[in-house]
Structures are given as C-alpha cells and as structure tokens.
Amino acid sequence: MAVADELHYRPSRAARSLTTGKTGNIGVLVPDLGNPFFSGILKGAQARARESNYAIFLADSEENPRLEMELVREMARQVDGFLICSPRLGDSQLEQLVRDTTLVVMNRRIRGASSVLVDNASGMRQAVEHLAALGHTRIGFLCGPERSWSNRERLRGLRNNARTHGLETVELGPFSPTFEAGQSAADLILARNLTAVIAFNDLMALGVMSRLTDRGVSVPGEISVVGFDDIPMAGMAAPHLTTVAVPLGPAGRAAIELLVEQLARPQADQHEEMLAVQLIVRGSTGPNTQGHPTGDVRGPILGH
Amino acid sequence: MAVADELHYRPSRAARSLTTGKTGNIGVLVPDLGNPFFSGILKGAQARARESNYAIFLADSEENPRLEMELVREMARQVDGFLICSPRLGDSQLEQLVRDTTLVVMNRRIRGASSVLVDNASGMRQAVEHLAALGHTRIGFLCGPERSWSNRERLRGLRNNARTHGLETVELGPFSPTFEAGQSAADLILARNLTAVIAFNDLMALGVMSRLTDRGVSVPGEISVVGFDDIPMAGMAAPHLTTVAVPLGPAGRAAIELLVEQLARPQADQHEEMLAVQLIVRGSTGPNTQGHPTGDVRGPILGH
C-alpha cells in the first residue's frame, strides 16, 4: 500500500467497470446549456455527484427530441444512470428507456422513473394571490412550450387559483421560453389592455419588461410582471423581477441524490420529490392603477 | 453485422479503452458553471466534441485551485485530454500537468499546452477609443481576479491605449467577477467622480449599473458603463450594456478542435488561437456631459 501511494497509483475505472458492470458515471441531459435554469440545476447536480464519487457526463440536446434519444443511446453504456432535465421526448420513448437504464427525470412524471418536481401549483397560487391583493382583476399568462409538463401545471394552477379569486385570465402563446419571445409577447399584452402578466419563465418575463420599457410603458406603474424560476438575472434586471423562486441548485442535488439511492438499491421503489417554491416580491409588481380592467365591458363597479 | 445490428449492439467503450488506451472522453473544467461566460463556452465545447465522437466529462472547480487539481487528478484516467477554462492553478502546477496529459487552456498561456485566447488588447483599444470619442477623459477600470490572465491583459490594454489617447485612468479593485462586486464598486466610482467606467466583465458592469440606478445616477447620462464578454444578460439589461463581445460558443468549439487535433497527432506542435473581439455599442455609454473631469484640479479650459 505504501508503495502504491508512492507511485500515485489510481485504479483504472475502465478496468474496474469492465468487471463490476458499474461505471461510476452519471449522464446528465439538458435541453439548453445556455439557459440559466439548466446551468443552475447542472451546477447542483455536479456538486452532489462528486460527493458520491460519481463523475458527470454532460450532453445538450438542443431542445431536439431525436438528438436527445441519440445522446442517451450513445451514453448508455458508459453511465450507470441518467438525469434527464425537462425531457423533450414522448412518454412512450421515456418509458422504453426506463427498461434499459435507471433514470431520474426533472419536471416530468414517468412510470418507473424517480422524479424531481417543482410545486408549480403552489407557485401559481402565490403569484395569483399576490396580484389579486394588488387589485389586479384580469391576468395574462404567457404560455411556454406546449409539451412541457411545467407549462401544463402552471397553466392549471393559474386557472384553478384565478377562479378561486374571481379573476379573469387571458392566455397568450405558446411561446418558446426565451427572452426574445417575451419581447414579442409584450406587444400582445399591450393590445389586450392587461394590467398584470405572469410569464412561463423569467427569461420571457425579462423580455416583456424590456420591450415594455422600450415602448415607454412603466413597469410596474402600468403593467405588473411576474416571472418563474428566479434565475440570477431576475434580481439584476431593472426593475428587479418579482418571481416564483425555484431552488435550482437543490433541485439538481435532489435529483442526483435520488439517482444515487436508486443505483445503490435497484429493487427499491421510485420516489418523487416535490420542491417547494417561494414567491419573491421585487420591483416589477405594484398596485393596479386602473380602476377596473379596461378590456372589461362592464362599467365601474358601484355600491359594492 | 446484420445480426449485430438486429440486437442493437454497441461496443463497450470501457472494454475498448482498456486495450487501446484511449477513452474517447474529454474533461472540461470550469471555475463556475453559474457564470454564463463559462456555460457559453461549455455549450460550444460540448457541441464540437460530439461532432468528433467525444463525450464530455464536466467538473466545476468552484474557483478553488486545490479542488481544480483534485478534479483533474480524478478525471485523468478516464479522459484523453482536458479543456481547462481560466485555470485558477499556478503556472508550475499546470506545467506539471502537461507532462502527464494533453490539455488545452482557455485564457492562459502555458508552455506545452495549446491555448485559446481572447484578444483583450484589441477589445480594450476599442472600448477606450469609444469612450475617448464620446469625450471622456478619465476612465475607471474595475479589476477582476488578480491571478486572472484576462484581467492582466485587459489592464495592460487599458494602460497602453489610455496613454495613446491622452486619457487618465483610475484602477479600482481587485473584485471578484460578480454582479455583487459590481454593485459595491459603483459607490467607489461615484466617490471618484468618474464619468466612464470599464468593468472586467459584464456581470460586474451590470452590478454597477444596477447600483447606480438605485442611487438615482443616470446611465449613460452621468456615467457611461462598458462591460466585457457580451453574455446574454448584457443585451437584456436596461439600458442595454455596451460591451466587448467575446464569441463564447466559438471559443469552446475552437478549444475542442485544438484538443482533438492534438489528440490525433500527439507529436505535433501546440497551437495558440487568438479570438477576435468586437465592441458592441448599446445604450449604456453616451457623451461626457461634464465639461471636464470633475476630479481634475485644473479649472475650466478656456480659449481652447
């Protein structure tokens, strides 16, 4: 042992994996590395993996389901399991993958796979309550990608909670979850005479704010804007963006934790981890300054 | 072959690497995945690696030189080479690494290793000329990490070009290359009565703008701000940040290209690739509205 130490001996993982069948690697698939949402998750995942002596194989599917499948296939033999973030693949394909490998999915429910989910319903409830408290009565929602589980959940949360609070909702989109899409959505919002809007994610919300400011519309003076995710940029924008904070690092950590457990006890049941979210109120939301929704045909509400 | 295809046969890379000594993997080390500068490079690197059938091992050194060394050591046996971004390690340690493995470094010059460099001198020249043309005569520079090659180069570029244009410079810092550091730097700038400031990177520049705005100082009305890198956020801020654009994706691609070449011909010489940069003029810079630098002891210049 002393000599081995002397010579800086390190076992070859390739050789080891040949006999054990385990590689000590985890594959992480994200749809877009440039999106801070995913780099946030990735950062947490990487840190947690290292703690359990796993190395990370990284792949970017560029939002492309075919490429996603291809990448998984290619990596399959050199990893023990996968973390797939916001899969663009269809349910059936994912369920097929589950048979050959162990995987944890983020923001998606797949039978046979553990998942880490964001409590979108709670996030939406917090956002809607906040806007309702500020006197907004008609709320726009900028939809994200149609196939996204998060988008469906957020939309559902919006509808449920808006009804509870007697609010009207206007759904716009779907849009791609980008800054640019937010910019173009801003004009649609203006055309609809809305006083408050919730975007599918921060990137879009930031785009909305940017375009509104460029058009001389005050945020939050005339329109309140709420985002989702709390990417670092959200706190840097002017005004600072009110948003539903999703704990990105912890999400990545939780996912790897689940995966490592699963790998240690392959027979054990899959788990589902729901991450709590928290509305962060910043400068992009304020009281409704229009007495009533201008898009509404009813006159002022008197004697209420 | 037909049968192999039928059974979806894929060779085991572990077994293959055992005999060939090649793994088909590349290790990529970044100091902070959360920094969009690095995720931009990473995205390009990942795409280029895939084109040459290399998979990416990812590690985040958390700006920690010791951890950086440790990670390289751990990955060494399972990769053919490394891309190390903005290494925090000392020259001697890097030169030692070069002996055992092939590596490409980003934004650093190491004998025996290929490198991808950003043309910081040109970037600084463009930034200084821009500010000089706007009538600024005294320019602040917010220094980044002391050990950073980029920081030293940018500082050098600043000094040279400022002299050429007869400008005075004020160096502040060093700061960590973050938004928060930029915020705190903003107050120092105000105390120094500067009309223009160049930050080591966009994150800091954004922090400066945010804090200045919060203090009621107009950008670019009273102070012009220039960043470096052109991370996506730069174009989203209000006002949009004038910055020296570094082609992040191409930088990552170029680095992997160099590495792949090196791996194919181990005897060949190392290369150095210098990336051109381009000043992007946006809304955060404007004409100097003070007749002369207020920090100057000279009185108004008359009869000129």
Next chain:
DNA sequence: ATGAAAGCGCTAACAC
C-alpha cells in the same frame, strides 16, 4: 488469513 486464477469485452498482433 493470503494467494492464484478466471474473466469482464474489446483490439491488435499473429498465424493460417
């Protein structure tokens, strides 16, 4: 307890 050997899935070198 310590030591020897088989074999994981490939590739490369050799024989035919």
Next chain:
DNA sequence: GTGTTAGCGCTTTCAT
C-alpha cells in the same frame, strides 16, 4: 483475407 489468441487492469471467486 479469415480466424485465433493474448492481454489491457481490475474484481471476485475459489483454493490454499
């Protein structure tokens, strides 16, 4: 050209 075999560096099993 086609087929056989040794051996890459480990782990695990079996024998001592």
